[in-house]
Amino acid sequence: MRQLEWNLSANLLKEYDEKLSRDGIDGERLAARLHEISKIGLTSDGGSHRTGFSNEEKRAKDLVKGWMKKARLEIYEDGAGNVFGRLEGKNPKLPSVLSGSHVDSVPNGGHFDGPLGVLSALEIVEAWNKEGFQPERSYEVVIFTDEEGSRFNSGLTGSRAMTGEIEKDVQYTLMDQKNKPFEKVLDEAGLSASAFFEINRDLNEISHFVEVHIEQGKLLEQYGQPTGIVSGIAGPLWLDMSFEGEAGHAGNTPMNDRRDALVAAGEFISKIHALPKRVSDTAVATVGKLNVSPNGPNVIPGEVKLIVDIRDISEDTRDELADLIIKEAGNTAENYGVSLNYKQTIRVTPVPIQDEYIDRLEKHLQNHSIEPKLIPSGAGHDALIVGHHLPVSMLFVRSQKGISHNPEEWSTLNDCVRTIHVLREYIESLTKE
Numbered sequence: 001m002r003q004l005e006w007n008l009s010a011n012l013l014k015e016y017d018e019k020l021s022r023d024g025i026d027g028e029r030l031a032a033r034l035h036e037i038s039k040i041g042l043t044s045d046g047g048s049h050r051t052g053f054s055n056e057e058k059r060a061k062d063l064v065k066g067w068m069k070k071a072r073l074e075i076y077e078d079g080a081g082n083v084f085g086r087l088e089g090k091n092p093k094l095p096s097v098l099s100g101s102h103v104d105s106v107p108n109g110g111h112f113d114g115p116l117g118v119l120s121a122l123e124i125v126e127a128w129n130k131e132g133f134q135p136e137r138s139y140e141v142v143i144f145t146d147e148e149g150s151r152f153n154s155g156l157t158g159s160r161a162m163t164g165e166i167e168k169d170v171q172y173t174l175m176d177q178k179n180k181p182f183e184k185v186l187d188e189a190g191l192s193a194s195a196f197f198e199i200n201r202d203l204n205e206i207s208h209f210v211e212v213h214i215e216q217g218k219l220l221e222q223y224g225q226p227t228g229i230v231s232g233i234a235g236p237l238w239l240d241m242s243f244e245g246e247a248g249h250a251g252n253t254p255m256n257d258r259r260d261a262l263v264a265a266g267e268f269i270s271k272i273h274a275l276p277k278r279v280s281d282t283a284v285a286t287v288g289k290l291n292v293s294p295n296g297p298n299v300i301p302g303e304v305k306l307i308v309d310i311r312d313i314s315e316d317t318r319d320e321l322a323d324l325i326i327k328e329a330g331n332t333a334e335n336y337g338v339s340l341n342y343k344q345t346i347r348v349t350p351v352p353i354q355d356e357y358i359d360r361l362e363k364h365l366q367n368h369s370i371e372p373k374l375i376p377s378g379a380g381h382d383a384l385i386v387g388h389h390l391p392v393s394m395l396f397v398r399s400q401k402g403i404s405h406n407p408e409e410w411s412t413l414n415d416c417v418r419t420i421h422v423l424r425e426y427i428e429s430l431t432k433e
């Protein structure tokens with residue numbers, strides 16, 4: 001039933017200020033396109049289900065490719081299924097400017113995370129076509145494959161493949177929830193392992209990547225601004241920790257003769273909460289999962305395994321926080337006569353955005369009467385991976401209540417279109433030099 005009533009476009013247009021459609025940028029077209037994509041993989045509660053390498057992701061890419069073709073972009077696809085729509089510049093020998101995002105989603109996700117970045121990048125070409133404008137540098141609209149990584153618990157697959165950040169051995173061993181190997185999934189998606197592992201895009205051909213994305217947080221809502229400048233993209237560091245004490249009978253072991261691993265781990269977790277602000281305003285640390293063993297109601301916990309997820313937009317402060325956390329774990333374990341083992345399992349380099357680009361974006365926001373606010377991105381994006389190799393920048397669009405990865409995800413069309421006006425001015429300046 002829901003499918004019959006579904007009309008994302010009409011809902012977006014309900015509160016749209018038509019005066020924002022100007023200079024070749026068209027809010028109605030954007031709403032219609034978001035709606036067309038939303039119909040692919042639409043769930044019964046109005047969410048989006050287009051996991052990476054699925055038929056739905058492919059259909060969404062094909063739909064956008066049709067629009068790219070209509071906008072006279074030259075389409076190129078690499079071995080990971082990343083799609084590039086290229087507009088040749090007046091000086092095609094200069095490295096190009098790229099903008100885009102992804103069209104895959106988490107299971108039952110929202111309709112803005114990903115597609116908005118791709119369609120914003122395409123809207124710039126529509127505006128240029130209308131005015132007969134050709135940029136100095138070439139410009140490419142990009143759709144990265146499998147950003148969310150829901151199928152293999154990984155993610156950022158397309159951007160990692162393009163930049164050579166895929167470890168072949170690790171990728172080959174990945175299995176999806178139905179125990180299908182990565183190679184078989186590639187095959188079903190019309191891709192081949194040999195082509196996937198042989199992408200060698202010359203990164204010297206690219207001068208800059210800019211991504212528009214919904215904020216997935218509440219800061220812009222608090223600031224009352226439609227658009228924000230991303231100050232940096234946090235890279236996670238994971239510490240796998242194990243507190244080992246001694247299991248025993250909950251009734252027969254006196255309180256002064258216990259080595260309770262959960263008491264130590266519990267105290268440690270509550271102490272972590274106060275540590276991030278000691279290194280920076282943007283650092284965060286989280287323990288989201290515990291494995292307690294033997295895990296019985298009348299047994300003193302003998303062992304607790306946990307993972308501490310630590311993030312910041314600067315590598316130095318993030319590592320400083322990791323050291324503080326390790327020290328705290330050691331001290332707490334010692335106080336309770338429990339032993340501690342730990343190892344670092346994930347370490348992704350964060351990407352601070354260069355001041356030069358932040359300064360420029362501030363100016364462009366002010367030109368559009370938006371107060372420039374800097375927002376750190378705690379979540380990873382394709383721009384994080386590309387940013388390990390090339391200059392990148394990101395614009396965030398205000399998210400209603402900060403809700404994301406959920407059918408309730410919402411950004412107003414006004415906020416989306418105001419962001420695209422800023423993006424256009426910024427991309428014009430990037431393609432000029």
Ligand SMILES: [Zn+2]
Pocket residue numbers: 102113114147213381
């Ligand atoms: Zn995303």
